[in-house]
Amino acid sequence: MIGPVQFSPRWKEELVGSVGGKSFVIEFSMGSANHAYLPEREKWEAVAPDWAKPIWEQVREDLASWCKGQGIPLTVDSNCWVTFDA
Numbered sequence: 001m002i003g004p005v006q007f008s009p010r011w012k013e014e015l016v017g018s019v020g021g022k023s024f025v026i027e028f029s030m031g032s033a034n035h036a037y038l039p040e041r042e043k044w045e046a047v048a049p050d051w052a053k054p055i056w057e058q059v060r061e062d063l064a065s066w067c068k069g070q071g072i073p074l075t076v077d078s079n080c081w082v083t084f085d086a
Helices: 041-047 053-070
Strands: 006-010 014-019 022-029 035-039 074-077 082-084
Touching: 006 053, 014 053, 035 041, 035 053, 041 053, 041 082, 053 074
Parallel strands: 035 074
Antiparallel strands: 006 014, 014 022, 022 035, 022 082
16 A cells, blocks of 8 residues: 545646646536546546555545545545546
């Protein structure tokens, strides 16, 4: 396991996750009803670079903890998107 994943909302309804000097972006609805969305493991692994493929479970756990602390719901779904830094 690498260090905890840090999360930071940014404009355009995106949530940036940072870990080990790398980052990824997932969908994050902002406004009166904030909501985070994480793609299911299969979709994550299908588009993830090598560094990100094995960390889906850690991302899910750290994101669930972050969302709970923020009072924000989390949905894990195959229709969600994720992008990764180069």
